[in-house]
Amino acid sequence: MNEDNRVDRPLETTNEETQPKKKHNWPFVINVTYRVFRSLFILLIIVGLALATLGIGTGIGYFASLVKTVDVPEKDELIKKISDLDQQSNITYSDGSLVSVIKSDLVRTNVSSDKISDFIKEALVTTEDENFFEHKGIVPKAIARATLSDVIGIGSKSGGSTITQQLVKQQVLTNETSYKRKASEIMLALRTEKVMKKDDILSAYLNVSPFGRNNHGENIAGIEEAALGIFGVHASEVTLPQAAFLAGLPQSPIEYSPYTNDAQLKEDLSAGLNRKDDVLFNMYREKIITKDEYEAAKNYDLKQDFIAPSPKSDTENGFLYTYLYDEATRVLMPSYYEADGYTEDDIEGSKQLFDQYFERVKKDIARSGYTIHSTIDKTTYNAMQEAVNNYGYVLDDGSGKLLETGSVLMDNQTGRIYGFIGGRNYSQNQNNHAFQTRRSPGSTMKPILAYAPAIDNGIIGSESKLSDYPLKYKNGQEVKNYSDKGSNSFKSVRESLKWSLNIPVVNLYKDMLESVDPKQYFDKMNIGLNPDEFYRESIPLGGTDYGITVLEETEAYATLANKGVYNKGYSIDKITNEKNEVIYEHKSEPNQVFKPATASIMNDMMRDVLKSGTGQPAQEALQSVNPTLARADWVGKTGTSELEKDYWFTASTPGVTMSSWIGYDDNTQMSSTWNKQNMIYWSYMTNYVYQRNPDIFKANEKFTLDSSVKKEKVVEFTGEKTAVVKVENQQINLKGAKEVESFYATDGPKDSTFKFGIGGTDDNYKDAWKSFSVPKTTTKKEN
Helix, strand or coil: CCHHHCCCCCCCCCHHHHCCCCCCCHHHHHHHHHHHHHHHHHHHHHHHHHHHHHHHHHHHHHHHHHHHHCCCCCHHHHHHHHHCCCECCEEECCCCCEEEECCCCEEECCCCHHHCCHHHHHHHHHHHCCCCCCCCCCCHHHHHHHHHHHHHCCCCCCCCCCHHHHHHHHHCCCCCCCHHHHHHHHHHHHHHHHHCCHHHHHHHHHHHCEEEECCCCCEEECHHHHHHHHHCCCCCCCCHHHHHHHHHHHHCHHHHCCECCCCCECCCCHHHHHHHHHHHHHHHHCCCCCHHHHHHHHHCCHHHHCCCCCCCCCCCCHHHHHHHHHHHHHHHHHHHHCCCCCCHHHHHCCHHHHHHHHHHHHHHHHHECCEEEECCCHHHHHHHHHHHHHHHHHHCCCCCCCCEEEEEEEECCCCEEEEEECCCCCCCCCCCCCCCCCECCHHHHHHHHHHHHHHHCCCCCCCCEEECCCEECCCCCEECCCCCCCCCCEEEHHHHHHCCCHHHHHHHHHHHCCCCCCHHHHHHCCCCCCHHHHHCCCHHHCCCCCCECHHHHHHHHHHHHCCCEECCCECEEEEECCCCCEEEECCCCCEECCCHHHHHHHHHHHHHHHHHCCCHHHHHHHHHHCHHHHCCCCEEEEEECHHHCCEEEEEECCCEEEEEEEECCCCCCCCCCHHHHHHHHHHHHHHHHHHHCHHHHCCCCCCCCCCCCEEEEEECCCCCECCEEEECCEEEECCCCCEEEEEECCCCCCECCCCCCECCCHHHHHHHHHCCCCCHHHEEECC
16 A cells, blocks of 8 residues: 555554553452462361371271281290390211301300499490380380381481380391381380390390400400400490490491401591490480599590400311311302302302302301211321321421321212311411312322223223333423333333333323323312313323312222222211201212222222332331231322422222322422322321221221123233234244233223334334244244
């Protein structure tokens, strides 16, 4: 639209502009608003009260339902539970006599009320439960306050429990947090107050409560141990500041304790000392002490009263106690970790898991009232300890260092451990050399890893021939016998074992690996070597990474003495609870490792070790101290590790196997003559035990060849059957050559050939045949 056509119109006006303004009626508005808000407020109060009533009713109903489920013990039972401390567990010998009471990690001494200072009682009451002597076990206002705080999440969540409730919580209930447990706590506290006097409740609380640590770093419970372990005085003798300090400990015992777990005085003691001052103020506020007493006690330098830290010596336990306690822990562990869904492989594969369950089970054993029935024969064990004390001097070499030893005496047929020697002196060295130490077995490895498996698989007989010509490992290092680099001849299996020759057994083991996995034998005997160790050239000489234990060796030789049947060595016969119910019992799980024929052949050959081989010093020493025992049918083997760091001698009768290892813990080299000293010591020790328990040796019985053994005549020179053998350009008929009887577990000898033995080169065989005396009528020269 252009401006020429625009029409001017008058401006419109609003009603507000044309009508006069009205005045507001403010009194009326305020009155209406007030009435509305008052109505809403009343409505909210009514709704709130209704909800509160509903909530309280629901709460009361819920609490009543919980109370109905509370099992309140009878008077005597409740008092017993309130007063009971952790039950002691015991270890016994096989005859039931006591080895030791198991020491709990919580040191506690119970004392009667008259042996507790009034200072302590008053300090505790004014700090922990100021209405203790007035209430009936609970303080309803405190419970309501704590419950409200728990529900709405505002305010302190502590302070709702009386001393009586705390006592019930510690002694009767579990540590779970629930309203049901709280209801049980209330009901039991009320019941406790009806059946026990106030002073008895207070004394019980002071006897069971934890008080941190003593100057030995041990966890302590009970006021008597607290007074003795912190101030060196009885609970009846404490001063006012000492009493205040002790009374303040139960609230947070580890934090307030003046000592660390490794028996050191804490650098910062302020937490416990400040807590002591709070307790003193409570006593002053309640007019238990005067202002002057309060000031004097508060300003007293209590640090001077803390007794000096003194780490606890473990020597009082001894090898037997420590070993049996640990072993009982191990046999009970499966029932714990299996309940949590773990397997043995899980536990063995995780040190963290193993340690977790080991400590858990060990603590439970200490406080559960168990009796650990061991297999240890008291007379035998004590004889072994007396023997090492009386004859240990035989092992001393004048260096001033303690030469250690470990022995196990085991029943061949069952695996029962009669006794052991853990070391020379427990106070000087707590390492148990019978069960914990792993050392190179030296030549004692030969029978169990090389000869027995080879016989078991028909690779050799007792008179088969093994090369004793100079030999090198793949890396070029020479294989040496103990006294030479080879005899340039072939030795029989029997002779090689009797004189513990290294070169022949290395040749045998190398040959055996082509068809036999020797690991299967060690797996059946639970001997812990790394899998790759079995395929090392030096392993039959004892060349292991970590070695084996004396127990493992004893078990292996007992297997040979038991017709090839392995029984795991055991020292825990059964474990019973406080009701004499069996919660663990050893179950025999025999495992046929070697054929009976193999075991009997090995025993036949190892008899020669003592009669005319490397074990002869043991036989001679036995003869000198006890000819009767020397006539027993002993079979065994000596062992020396590289650089004379370990010496072994293990031997069996038809009844038992006795082992002896000696060496320095730091692997110091020993004299070459100390192999003999070990055998002399073994003989003295064995005789000492025999004098006190001869029946277990079965000294009148003999090892015999099993009926399944194959006895074959073989040519002594070849270890094989008579045959015509082509040697270079000659045909040699071995008929008429000297023969011997060879024992086989399976198969049997083959016909003699040019390469009649195991190991050796063609040149070695040519050289050997040169020494053969050819029967005049058996040689035919080829054209």
